[in-house]
Amino acid sequence: DAKTTQPPSMDCAEGRAANLPCNHSTISGNEYVYWYRQIHSQGPQYIIHGLKNNETNEMASLIITEDRKSSTLILPHATLRDTAVYYCIVRNAGNNRKLIWGLGTSLAVNP
Amino acid sequence: NAGVMQNPRHLVRRRGQEARLRCSPMKGHSHVYWYRQLPEEGLKFMVYLQKENIIDESGMPKERFSAEFPKEGPIILRIQQVVRGDSAAYFCASSPPGGGGAHEQFFGPGTRLTVL
Numbered sequence: 695d696a697k698t699t700q701p702p703s704m705d706c707a708e709g710r711a712a713n714l715p716c717n718h719s720t721i722s723g724n725e726y727v728y729w730y731r732q733i734h735s736q737g738p739q740y741i742i743h744g745l746k747n748n749e750t751n752e753m754a755s756l757i758i759t760e761d762r763k764s765s766t767l768i769l770p771h772a773t774l775r776d777t778a779v780y781y782c783i784v785r786n787a788g789n790n791r792k793l794i795w796g797l798g799t800s801l802a803v804n805p
Numbered sequence: 806n807a808g809v810m811q812n813p814r815h816l817v818r819r820r821g822q823e824a825r826l827r828c829s830p831m832k833g834h835s836h837v838y839w840y841r842q843l844p845e846e847g848l849k850f851m852v853y854l855q856k857e858n859i860i861d862e863s864g865m866p867k868e869r870f871s872a873e874f875p876k877e878g879p880i881i882l883r884i885q886q887v888v889r890g891d892s893a894a895y896f897c898a899s900s901p902p903g904g905g906g907a908h909e910q911f912f913g914p915g916t917r918l919t920v921l
Contacts, residue, residue, distance in 0.1 A: 737809075737896050737912035738848065781847075791836060791900060791908055792861055795848040 698782045703800045706776075712769040714799050716782030719763040724787045727758060729767045731778040732798075738781070741767065772803045807831070809913035810879070811897050817919045818887050826916045827879040830899030838898040838910060839865075839872065839882050848896065854880065887920045894918075 699717040706712040718727065729741040742749055742756045744765070749756045755768040769776055781798040785791070810829040818824050830837050839851040841864075850864040857874045865872075873881040884891055894917050898910040 732848075735894075737914050738898075738910075739912065740909045743909070790853065790861055791910070792838060792850045792853045792864075793840075793848075793910065794850060795840075797847050
């Protein structure tokens with residue numbers, strides 16, 4: 695599975711959009727991009743995933759560049775409860791579903 | 806549909822004792838995963854199970870650690886002769902059946918093991 699690179703930390707003002715970048719320049723054609731987050735001391739929570747097209751759900755939007763070498767997770771209106779570590783993970787579509795975690799981005803949403 | 810259940814939430818053991826961490830996957834989920842998170846570190850994959858088969862245990866320490874599938878009841882991560890370095894949060898996750906493709910993993914609240 696391809697390696698991902700994320701900034702270690704980011705800040706965002708409450709109510710504003712949080713844009714979290716992820717680089718995955720070695721991604722291959724059958725690899726999905728997943729985003730999870732972990733609020734302090736809790737189990738990780740799935741947010742969204744995509745392959746080629748941009749995706750949106752009730753939590754966030756995922757923008758994947760045309761060459762698929764990077765992506766951005768967008769939280770449109772960040773709240774204090776969105777303060778968490780956000781993990782971008784690339785995994786192939788094969789039968790081994792294990793997730794390999796990096797260090798993620800620690801997002802602090804400030805009032 | 807209840808989420809992934811883990812118990813106990815906190816477990817304290819002395820060096821040399823055994824620890825049993827239990828995981829009940831979501832109803833209908835046949836794929837189960839264990840991850841470990843050391844203090845102030847990211848999650849590390851340990852083992853991936855499908856029903857009663859071990860698919861990938863490349864992250865599991867070769868000794869003292871094992872995954873068990875009782876006929877009834879939760880899946881167990883067993884750690885024998887615990888050492889201080891085993892102190893960590895252990896997370897279980899599950900996902901629904903199906904072949905390749907994209908599959909969301911649902912995580913439990915974790916068991917926090919402290920070895921004295």
